Amino acid sequence: MDLHLHIDHSAGAVTVQLTSALRDSIRSGALRAGTSLPPSRQLAQDLGLSRGVIVEAYSQLAAEGFVIARPGARTMVSACATAAEVSPVDGPVQPGAVAVRYQLRPGTPDLSLFPRSSWMSALRHVMTSIPHDALGYPDPAGVPQLRDELAAYLNRVRAARADAQHMVVVNGVALALSLVTRALASQGRDLIAIEDPSGLGQRELLAASGARLVPIPVDDEGISVAALSLSGAHAVLLTPAHQFPTGVVLSPARRTALAAWAAETGGHIIEDDYDAEFRFDREPVGTLQGLLPSHVTLTGSVSKSLAPGLRLGWMVSPPPLAAEVARLRQLLDLGSPVLEQHALARFLGDGGYDRHLRRARKVYRRRRDALANALAIHLPQAKVRGISAGLHLLAELPAGTDDEAIAAKALKLGVTTSPLCPMQTHQGVPGLVLGFAVEPEHRLGEAVRLIATVV
Numbered sequence: 001m002d003l004h005l006h007i008d009h010s011a012g013a014v015t016v017q018l019t020s021a022l023r024d025s026i027r028s029g030a031l032r033a034g035t036s037l038p039p040s041r042q043l044a045q046d047l048g049l050s051r052g053v054i055v056e057a058y059s060q061l062a063a064e065g066f067v068i069a070r071p072g073a074r075t076m077v078s079a080c081a082t083a084a085e086v087s088p089v090d091g092p093v094q095p096g097a098v099a100v101r102y103q104l105r106p107g108t109p110d111l112s113l114f115p116r117s118s119w120m121s122a123l124r125h126v127m128t129s130i131p132h133d134a135l136g137y138p139d140p141a142g143v144p145q146l147r148d149e150l151a152a153y154l155n156r157v158r159a160a161r162a163d164a165q166h167m168v169v170v171n172g173v174a175l176a177l178s179l180v181t182r183a184l185a186s187q188g189r190d191l192i193a194i195e196d197p198s199g200l201g202q203r204e205l206l207a208a209s210g211a212r213l214v215p216i217p218v219d220d221e222g223i224s225v226a227a228l229s230l231s232g233a234h235a236v237l238l239t240p241a242h243q244f245p246t247g248v249v250l251s252p253a254r255r256t257a258l259a260a261w262a263a264e265t266g267g268h269i270i271e272d273d274y275d276a277e278f279r280f281d282r283e284p285v286g287t288l289q290g291l292l293p294s295h296v297t298l299t300g301s302v303s304k305s306l307a308p309g310l311r312l313g314w315m316v317s318p319p320p321l322a323a324e325v326a327r328l329r330q331l332l333d334l335g336s337p338v339l340e341q342h343a344l345a346r347f348l349g350d351g352g353y354d355r356h357l358r359r360a361r362k363v364y365r366r367r368r369d370a371l372a373n374a375l376a377i378h379l380p381q382a383k384v385r386g387i388s389a390g391l392h393l394l395a396e397l398p399a400g401t402d403d404e405a406i407a408a409k410a411l412k413l414g415v416t417t418s419p420l421c422p423m424q425t426h427q428g429v430p431g432l433v434l435g436f437a438v439e440p441e442h443r444l445g446e447a448v449r450l451i452a453t454v455v
Helices: 014-028 040-047 051-064 116-129 144-157 173-186 200-208 225-231 252-265 319-333 338-349 352-378 403-412 441-454
Strands: 167-170 191-196 212-219 235-238 268-272 296-301 313-316 383-385 392-396 431-435
Touching (some): 116 338, 116 352, 144 167, 144 313, 167 319, 173 268, 173 296, 173 313, 212 225, 352 383, 352 392, 403 431, 403 441
Antiparallel strands (some): 296 313
């Protein structure tokens, strides 16, 4: 393709000029996400520059996250670096909306890390190996090969006690939560405790699925089991590996107390294994399901580890509940796409998933460190929490700070964040929940500097 770029040959620093011109075109939307840039030889010829200048400019933009460059493939504009395609409500940008320059809102991985070659290899294997009848209507609980591989993976890596027979493959954790809530409500167990603070989307989803919600405070050890016991809740939804949004890891004492609560009351624990794949400064923590499988539904997905667009997740429930969940799943949509299920089974089985996670952890650790360091420099008054694992951290701000106003003003500067106060049922400390997965290290520093000017 041809590009309209102006390079002043007499001004010198042509590499800087070219890099800046391409960066501005991406930010403005003139070069949209997924656009293939010209081959370096072609662009060098068009602009009258050496090929080395083009290669260096492309390399710099790739390091900044503006483009995706892979050997043997066209250099493409990254979806994460283009101008305003996300608004404060995660929908299409509206007229007058502010362009997003720095994405620090939690919940999205770096999609440029998706292992395209390995995934394509898995898909090719599936296309040449599965029988024709595998393309018919699937088992609504998921193809057996994937359930077997997922059970083996969860038992090996997450210390779960997963049985493929009681696993249901779902289109992400959101569907898993909806299914288990509906199944519990059909048994008259509709009073569900939630962590306070917690994600707004989870609350809306549970309520829409028939739950009555009761908030339970979270402290430095996790959810208060004493308060849970007094609430009369039939079930509780937890994010024990890396609590959202505080980042707290559920303590051993609270895990033991939760198991006792479930055993004594017959209460059910819904375990969202959120951010469990990414740990940096601590040993891995096993699942609650591995501790008490008779009272726990374990849910998880590849949305943070691979890509949310795959819409692949899982849930493991005790036998009676698993049967009801599978029945509801069949009534809902007859199951998940077959080819993707077989591909994930292959990816898990040949070690591709483990290799990808090892690579991704190194990238995310560097970005975590960069964000924490930038906060220490530019926002020393913030108390940083939840940095030992996951893809987000919490920057607590001094009492009396209006975190919603800060988030709104930061957005006007092009920085997306998530204020803490709206996630709290009871008034607590203000703060900003900051994701570090999308932006490269130097851009995280720039984003924090802008937030600091607002604070």
